[in-house]
Amino acid sequence: MLFNAVTSLTGGLALFLFGMHMISGGLQKAASRQVQYILGRVTKNRVYGMLAGLLVTIFLQTSAVTTVLLVSFVNAGLMSLGQALGVILGAAIGSTLTAQLIAFRLSDYALWAVVVGLIPYLFSQRFRWRHLGEALIGFGLIFYGAAVMGEAAIPLRSMPGFIHLLDHLASHPWLMTIVATLFTAFVQVSAATVVVAMTLAAQGVLPLYGALAVVLGANLGTTATALISSLALSREAKRVAVAHFLFKLGGVIIFLTFLRLYTWLAQATSPDIARQVANGHTLFNVINMLIFLPFTTWVGQLTIKLLPDAPEEEKVAKYLDPSVVEVPEIALANVSRELLRMANIIKQEMFPRVMRPLAEREVDLLLKLKRLDNILDYLYQAIARYLVRIPEENLGEDQLISKIKLLYIANDLEHIGDVLVEMAHQWQKIEASGVEFSPEGQAELQEMFKKVQENFVGAMEAFAANDEVAAAQIIRRRPEILRLEKDLRCSHFQRLQQENRFSLETTSVHMELINQFLRLNMHSVSIAEAVMGII
Known part of the structure; x- marks a missing residue:
C-alpha cells in the first residue's frame, strides 16, 4: 500500500511539474515580446510595476520565471533595481492563480485539455499556435497530476506512522516551513508544494495550520531559482534576487509569528479546506505586497549595502578615467x-x-x-x-x-x-x-x-x-x-x-x-x- 501511494504521489507530482514546465515554456515562446514589452514599459511607477508583475505571472503561471526575467533585464541594463522590486511583489500574487485553479477541481476536464492542446501542437503550421497548444497540454497535465496526487493521498489516512510524522512536523511550524522551503528549492515550482499541501489537507492527514506552514515554505523556497540564476550575473542582478528573497523571508517571519491569526483568516474564506489552503497562499502574497510595496526603495538600499559595488566587477570600465x-x-x-x-x-x-x-x-x-x-x-x-x-x-x-x-x-x-x-x-x-x-x-x-x-x-x-x-x-x-x-x-x-x-x-x-x-x-x-x- 505504501509503495503504491508513494508511486502515485511522485508520479502525479512529476506530471504536475512537467505540466508547469510546458505551460511556462509554451506561453513564453508564444508571447515573449509582449511579456518583455509589458515589463519594460510600465515599471517606472512601483504600483504599475506591481500590476505588471501580477499580469505577466498570471500569464506565465510561475513567479520564478518572471523573477529570472527581471534578473536578466537588470543584468542587461534594460531595467533598474528600483523598477524590478515592485514587479517582484506583483509576480508573487500572480503565482497563486495555479493553486486557485486546482481548488476548483477541474480534473474531470484535464485530459480534454490535453486532447485539445495536442491538435495545434502537432498540426498547426504557425509556431504561435503550436506554443499555445503546448501550454494547453501543460494545463491538462497539472490538473491530471493534481488529481492523481489526490487519489494517492487517500490510503495515507490509514497509515499511523505517516500521520504521526506529519503531526510532529505540523506541531513545529518553523520546522515544517524549512522542510517545505528545501523541497520547493529542489523542484523549483512553488505551486507544486502548495498543491501537495492542499492534497494532504483535503484528505485529513494535515491540519490547516500545518498546510499553511507548507505554503510559507513554498513561497520562500521559490526564491532559490532567481538566486541561482543570478550567480553568474552582475552585482545589480544579484541584488534583484536578494531583494526577492528578503521580501519573502520578511513575510514568512511575520506570518509564522501570527500563524493563529493567519489560520483564522484562511479558515474564514471558505468551508472547504483545500480552498482555504489556496486562499491562504493568495492572502500571504497580497498582504506581503501591501506590507512591503511602500518600502521597495528601502529594500533596494539594503541590498546595495549587502552587495556593494565590487571593485573587480567585470561590467565596469575600470581604466577609462x-x-x-x-x-x-x-x-x-x-x-x-x-x-x-x-x-x-x-x-x-x-x-x-x-x-x-x-x-x-x-x-x-x-x-x-x-x-x-x-x-x-x-x-x-x-x-x-x-x-x-x-x-x-x-x-x-x-x-x-x-x-x-x-x-x-x-x-x-x-x-x-x-x-x-x-x-x-x-x-x-x-x-x-x-x-x-x-x-x-x-x-x-x-x-x-x-x-x-x-x-x-x-x-x-x-x-x-x-x-x-x-x-x-x-x-x-x-x-x-x-x-x-x-x-x-x-x-x-x-x-x-x-x-x-x-x-x-x-x-x-x-x-x-x-x-x-x-x-x-x-x-x-x-x-x-x-x-x-x-x-
Missing part, C-alpha cells in the same frame, strides 16, 4: 588597457570553453557566453564614448591615427565575442540532436580552432607590445588558414561520400563552425592590420 580625457597620452593608454582587458575575457573565459567536446561542456554554456558577450558589448560602447570625448584639437597626427586604431580594435573584439556566441548556438544544435561529430571531424575542427586561437593571441600580443613585425606575421598566416579551411571542407565532403552517419547528421553545423573560424581569423588579421596602421 574621465578626468584625464584632456590628456591624450594618458587617455589613449587607458583605452589600450581596457582593450587588453576585453581580449583577456575572450582569451581566458570564452575561447577555452567554446570548443570542448560534448562530454566536457559546461551546463548553460550559451548563457555564460552571452553574459561575457554582454560585458564585451558594454566595454565597447564605453570605449567608443570615451574616445569621442577626447578633444581632437589636443591630438597630434599620430595620436589621431592611434585613436582610430583603438576604435577599430575595440570593434573587432566586440565582433569576436559575437562569433563565439554564435558558435555556442551551433553547439547547442549538436546537443539537441544527440549526435556527436565524427572523431575525424572533431580532430580537424580542433586543429583549425587551435590555429585561429593562436593567431588571436598573437595579434593581441602584437598590439600590447606595438610590435609591427609580430603583427605582419599574423597577416602572413592568413593564406595558411584559408588553405586549411579548403582542406577541412574537402575532408568532410569525402566522409559524406562514404555515408559516414556522424558526418551526415552534423554537416550543416560542421560547415557553419568552419565559417565562424574564418570570421574569427579575419578579425585577428584586422587587429594586426590596425597595429601596422593599415586602417
Whole structure:
C-alpha cells in the first residue's frame, strides 16, 4: 500500500511539474515580446510595476520565471533595481492563480485539455499556435497530476506512522516551513508544494495550520531559482534576487509569528479546506505586497549595502578615467588597457570553453557566453564614448591615427565575442540532436580552432607590445588558414561520400563552425592590420 501511494504521489507530482514546465515554456515562446514589452514599459511607477508583475505571472503561471526575467533585464541594463522590486511583489500574487485553479477541481476536464492542446501542437503550421497548444497540454497535465496526487493521498489516512510524522512536523511550524522551503528549492515550482499541501489537507492527514506552514515554505523556497540564476550575473542582478528573497523571508517571519491569526483568516474564506489552503497562499502574497510595496526603495538600499559595488566587477570600465580625457597620452593608454582587458575575457573565459567536446561542456554554456558577450558589448560602447570625448584639437597626427586604431580594435573584439556566441548556438544544435561529430571531424575542427586561437593571441600580443613585425606575421598566416579551411571542407565532403552517419547528421553545423573560424581569423588579421596602421 505504501509503495503504491508513494508511486502515485511522485508520479502525479512529476506530471504536475512537467505540466508547469510546458505551460511556462509554451506561453513564453508564444508571447515573449509582449511579456518583455509589458515589463519594460510600465515599471517606472512601483504600483504599475506591481500590476505588471501580477499580469505577466498570471500569464506565465510561475513567479520564478518572471523573477529570472527581471534578473536578466537588470543584468542587461534594460531595467533598474528600483523598477524590478515592485514587479517582484506583483509576480508573487500572480503565482497563486495555479493553486486557485486546482481548488476548483477541474480534473474531470484535464485530459480534454490535453486532447485539445495536442491538435495545434502537432498540426498547426504557425509556431504561435503550436506554443499555445503546448501550454494547453501543460494545463491538462497539472490538473491530471493534481488529481492523481489526490487519489494517492487517500490510503495515507490509514497509515499511523505517516500521520504521526506529519503531526510532529505540523506541531513545529518553523520546522515544517524549512522542510517545505528545501523541497520547493529542489523542484523549483512553488505551486507544486502548495498543491501537495492542499492534497494532504483535503484528505485529513494535515491540519490547516500545518498546510499553511507548507505554503510559507513554498513561497520562500521559490526564491532559490532567481538566486541561482543570478550567480553568474552582475552585482545589480544579484541584488534583484536578494531583494526577492528578503521580501519573502520578511513575510514568512511575520506570518509564522501570527500563524493563529493567519489560520483564522484562511479558515474564514471558505468551508472547504483545500480552498482555504489556496486562499491562504493568495492572502500571504497580497498582504506581503501591501506590507512591503511602500518600502521597495528601502529594500533596494539594503541590498546595495549587502552587495556593494565590487571593485573587480567585470561590467565596469575600470581604466577609462574621465578626468584625464584632456590628456591624450594618458587617455589613449587607458583605452589600450581596457582593450587588453576585453581580449583577456575572450582569451581566458570564452575561447577555452567554446570548443570542448560534448562530454566536457559546461551546463548553460550559451548563457555564460552571452553574459561575457554582454560585458564585451558594454566595454565597447564605453570605449567608443570615451574616445569621442577626447578633444581632437589636443591630438597630434599620430595620436589621431592611434585613436582610430583603438576604435577599430575595440570593434573587432566586440565582433569576436559575437562569433563565439554564435558558435555556442551551433553547439547547442549538436546537443539537441544527440549526435556527436565524427572523431575525424572533431580532430580537424580542433586543429583549425587551435590555429585561429593562436593567431588571436598573437595579434593581441602584437598590439600590447606595438610590435609591427609580430603583427605582419599574423597577416602572413592568413593564406595558411584559408588553405586549411579548403582542406577541412574537402575532408568532410569525402566522409559524406562514404555515408559516414556522424558526418551526415552534423554537416550543416560542421560547415557553419568552419565559417565562424574564418570570421574569427579575419578579425585577428584586422587587429594586426590596425597595429601596422593599415586602417
